[in-house]
Amino acid sequence: MVLEHHFPLTTVSRHNSRIKNDNDLGAIVDFRILADRVAADVARGRLRPGDRLPTQRRFARDHRIAVSTAARVYAELTRRGVVVGEVGRGTFVRAAAPTPEPALAEPAHAPVDLELNFPVLPEQPGLLAPAIESLSRPDILAAALAPLGVRATAELRAQAGRVLARPGWTPPDLIVTGSGRHAIGAAFAGLVPTGGRIAVEALTYPLVRGIAHRLGLVAVPVALDDEGMVPGALDAVCSEAPVHAVSVQPTLHNPLGVTMSEQRRAAVAAVLRAHGVVAVEDAVYSFLRPDPGPLAAHAPERTVVVDSLSKRVAPGLTLGFVAGPPELTERIGVAARTAGYGPQGLAVAAATRWLSDGVVDTLVAGKRADAAARQTLARRILPTLRADPAAYHAWLPLPDPWRAETFVAAAARRGIAVTPAAAFAVIPAHSPNAVRLALSAPSPAQLERSLHSLATLLRATPDLPD
Incomplete structure (x- = not known):
């Protein structure tokens, strides 16, 4: 009530x-x-x-x-x-006091985690093990323990460039970091001065606003629609005051799960050129849907692509990448070195092996099929879900009288962790009445049971949820 x-x-x-x-x-x-x-x-x-x-x-x-x-x-x-x-x-009134760090920073403690997306296939450990075992060889281990710069090795750059390439675009230059989060931080630090304005989606990956805040940047929200960032809204933000960069997720937007059309990408690129602004394109989920091509294909001189192996492989042993024109990656590389965002040798050695041996390609194919199957299951049980059919997450608008915070609390009582819209909002006080469901962590059977539980909860009321 x-x-x-x-x-x-x-x-x-x-x-x-x-x-x-x-x-x-x-x-x-x-x-x-x-x-x-x-x-x-x-x-x-x-x-x-x-x-x-x-x-x-x-x-x-x-x-x-x-x-x-x-x-x-x-x-x-x-x-x-x-x-x-x-x-x-x-x-x-919120359901509970928030954590001091950005939401989604730590794994959920509920038995069923629909909060974080860390897809791991059953066959994955067996595929990854040979590269890890090879690191025990003294010669390989000695090389992995040597100092490493943000440009890493020629072989890694070649293999990573092959995997990151998408229709109409091949990485012209590449910086390697310890993780995708490090890649975002380096891109922001290298492109935006302290106190500068960065345009971000009104709903975005929580660490985007967290990183911007810690770098002393002003995050300016840009309106979204069913395709993501609205070009007219971006034009208005860039017109009202200087903007140094734009943070955008054109493919499988987190949290909405939507994907921009080619026409929308071209329109956003036109705004970038009109205002002389650089885009930081977050492509971490793009491996699940290789088409359409990246925003970088429409404005290659004004776009750097940020990506990582955390979703393709695993977050525990990952690398981050920043790809773009050399005049931009040079600035980002300096920021990465200054902040200590460079990669670790063991991760580089393992990742190079996984990329060159085709293990990453195998995992990508498996995770595309897995994500599509989970999305189909979720839509069957919760028809009001909104998301691209290829996404590992989905957006659930809540009916009256439910509110996001009370729904999160009620789901937690059932042992299910979900995330309220406010966790993704640049201005948390202005967020839609919805939650995000991450579909990758539970087993298929767990996922089905938890989705049915949420469907039952939606038909109840906040006063009598059970």
Whole structure:
């Protein structure tokens, strides 16, 4: 049940702002004290997860404060993680306090993990083992323990370039990092100065905004539709103030699971050229759907492609890649070296063997089939899911009266970890009422059972979920 709640006015403060509304009483009100009162009501159970707060205008009227002060109260509650806003719906009490690090940073503790995507096929350990065993040879181990730069070896660059190539595009130059996250960090650091603006999808991979924040960059959200980033919205963001780079996921967008058409890619490329902006194209899921070609095929001089082996192979022994024109990769390589984002020799040795022996190609073929089968299963059980049929994840809009935070909590009680939309939002207070389901981790039988459980949950109510 959705409830509204009203709170008593507090007028004692050390840091204060004067009421300035139609009923100005000349009283002194500290927005932090009001936020404390709301947070205390949540802690004591007077406000429950999923309860809706009044509108800011209603809150201001009830407490005889300025609307601007009410907005500061709600912003403070959002900053503390007490509440979350949903576009067009209002502000709701969170199900639980958020973690201090970006969401999806650590594996879930629930028995069934639909939160993180780390696909591992049953036959995978046997395919990977020979390369690991070969590292025990003294000559190979000695080479792997030697210092290594971000350009690694010629063989690795050749093999990785072959695997990363897509229709209409071949990597012109390549930087190798320790992981995909390192590749993103190096690209951002190399292309955007501290304090610079980077345009990012309004819903994006959580570590994109986390990395931008830690580098001191201003992440500016760009609207999305059923194909991903909207070219007109990107043009507006680039027109209002200088933008140094654009972070975009054209293929199998995370979390929405959608893929841009060739026409959309061409339109985004036109905006890049019009404003002289560089794109950082996150292609980590593109191996699941090689067509269409990358954004880089439409604007090769203005695009660097970030990729990794974490999904193709495994996150525990992976490499990251940044591919693009030399004038851009040179800057990114300097950033990678400065930040210590270079690859480890053991990972390079193993990955080179897996790439050259065809193990990665075998894994890619197997994971494409696995992802398609899981997506088909998920859509059969949950027809309202939205995603590309090739994706390992799907977007689940929630019906009334469910709210994302309460649905996540109810799923957790059933032993299923899912992720609320707010975890992906550049502005968490403005997120859709939806959750993302990652489909790769459970066994097929576990996945089917958990999806049926979620389907039953959707037909229930937040008050009586079972």
